[in-house]
Amino acid sequence: MKIVIIDYGAGNIQSIKFAIKRLGFEAVLSSNEAEIKAADKVIFPGVGEASSAMRMLRQSKLDLLIPTLKQPVLGICLGMQLMCDKSEEGDTNGLGIFEAPVIKFNNSVKVPQIGWNQISDLSSPLFKNIKELEYVYLVHSYYVAECEQTIATSEYGVKYSTALKKDNFYGVQFHPEKSSNAGEQILKNFLEL
Amino acid sequence: MLTKRIIPCLDIKNGRTVKGINFVDLRDAGDPVELAAIYAASGADELVFLDISATEERRKTLANLVLKVAEKINIPFTVGGGISSVEDVDILLQNGADKVSINSSAVKDPDLINRLAAKFGSQCITVAIDAKLIDGEWIVHLVGGKVPTELNLFEWAKEVEKRGAGEILFTSMNNDGTKNGFANEALARLSTELNIPIIASGGAGNMQHFCDVFIEGKADAALAASVFHFKEIEIKDLKEELKNKGIPVRI
Numbered sequence: 001m002k003i004v005i006i007d008y009g010a011g012n013i014q015s016i017k018f019a020i021k022r023l024g025f026e027a028v029l030s031s032n033e034a035e036i037k038a039a040d041k042v043i044f045p046g047v048g049e050a051s052s053a054m055r056m057l058r059q060s061k062l063d064l065l066i067p068t069l070k071q072p073v074l075g076i077c078l079g080m081q082l083m084c085d086k087s088e089e090g091d092t093n094g095l096g097i098f099e100a101p102v103i104k105f106n107n108s109v110k111v112p113q114i115g116w117n118q119i120s121d122l123s124s125p126l127f128k129n130i131k132e133l134e135y136v137y138l139v140h141s142y143y144v145a146e147c148e149q150t151i152a153t154s155e156y157g158v159k160y161s162t163a164l165k166k167d168n169f170y171g172v173q174f175h176p177e178k179s180s181n182a183g184e185q186i187l188k189n190f191l192e193l
Numbered sequence: 194m195l196t197k198r199i200i201p202c203l204d205i206k207n208g209r210t211v212k213g214i215n216f217v218d219l220r221d222a223g224d225p226v227e228l229a230a231i232y233a234a235s236g237a238d239e240l241v242f243l244d245i246s247a248t249e250e251r252r253k254t255l256a257n258l259v260l261k262v263a264e265k266i267n268i269p270f271t272v273g274g275g276i277s278s279v280e281d282v283d284i285l286l287q288n289g290a291d292k293v294s295i296n297s298s299a300v301k302d303p304d305l306i307n308r309l310a311a312k313f314g315s316q317c318i319t320v321a322i323d324a325k326l327i328d329g330e331w332i333v334h335l336v337g338g339k340v341p342t343e344l345n346l347f348e349w350a351k352e353v354e355k356r357g358a359g360e361i362l363f364t365s366m367n368n369d370g371t372k373n374g375f376a377n378e379a380l381a382r383l384s385t386e387l388n389i390p391i392i393a394s395g396g397a398g399n400m401q402h403f404c405d406v407f408i409e410g411k412a413d414a415a416l417a418a419s420v421f422h423f424k425e426i427e428i429k430d431l432k433e434e435l436k437n438k439g440i441p442v443r444i
Binding site: 047048111114115116117140141156177 | 263267360413414
């Protein structure tokens with residue numbers, strides 16, 4: 001199986017590579033259009049700030065490529081947020097795959113949310129063998145509200161989407177590569193899609 | 194529901210753990226990677242590696258250690274100690290650290306917080322603050338609590354938040370090493386006056402202290418070293434106890 005992690009200069013990619021390696025696979029980093037298109041699975045990582053990440057995607061024309069991919073694609077954290085219509089962070093447009101905006105948590109909760117929260121309303125093969133209310137690790141200041149494409153929710157002041165799916169596109173707000181055994185199971189499920 | 198975090202802290206010197214660690218099941222008591230894996234398996238929510246080396250090769254050794262830890266463990270970890278530039282942080286995050294913690298360098302160059310937050314995002318920038326209660330005022334100290342500054346804890350903490358820190362790790366020098374409990378009053382004030390997560394450090398001696406720091410101290414996370422290293426408290430037991438007291442924890 002050929003697994004490509006999209007390389008656009010953003011994010012903590014090493015941890016994802018290692019997590020995939022612990023599952024017995026190798027992932028390659030690439031920004032090459034042909035290589036990404038030819039992959040069986042594509043992972044779209046992201047840590048950092050939305051508008052500068054979008055700028056980097058545009059510079060490498062990856063913003064045009066990603067929405068056209070046909071194989072399973074998994075956006076992680078900021079990667080998932082960038083797959084949405086638009087983000088309040090840096091007031092930027094996203095890739096428009098998920099039809100939902102990215103909104104900042106209000107001040108009734110501490111921002112960023114850092115730590116282990118529970119996921120529920122699990123409704124996708126991505127969560128095979130994952131129990132309701134499983135704990136995952138999250139670090140974020142912005143969130144996606146519940147929408148038609150929600151396949152998992154969490155609560156932090158509001159109930160929001162911790163995972164999204166549309167066609168072959170999946171997004172998770174949490175970090176599966178840092179979410180202990182549950183996270184590794186979710187990554188494994190994605191690789192088995 | 195977001196849970197309260199339990200964070201063991203490992204002191205690192207030249208790539209090895211330093212404090213005497215009493216783990217019979219450890220093959221190599223000085224190997225931080227092996228110790229980290231044991232903590233990850235025992236239910237620790239996060240780990241902090243604090244580098245106290247003072248050698249020329251310090252940066253390289255630490256970067257290599259981060260890579261080895263990231264390869265083995267599947268929970269988040271923070272790296273601190275001697276970090277003073279964007280370049281330092283870049284290599285640590287690239288190698289797999291989730292967050293970095295800065296302390297003295299932030300006091301000497303507060304704009305560093307802004308630069309790091311702008312480049313990497315607030316979520317991975319923890320500012321560590323050591324403070325001591327002197328004549329009724331909490332004064333920020335440097336060099337592991339040895340050198341007093343003119344900064345007031347609460348004012349400095351607010352400035353740190355404003356400049357873009359994602360989290361504060363507060364160590365009370367009055368409580369550190371005493372095993373008499375955390376500085377709950379100061380912690381509660383920090384937690385109320387600021388809107389970023391607060392990690393409590395200094396004073397953990399028994400399980401009740403952890404209950405107190407989450408309830409009275411309103412802390413989001415609690416960090417400790419020796420009570421875990423010497424197995425005076427098992428993380429699994431601690432979490433059961435916290436759960437029984439109605440404190441949300443990941444079990």
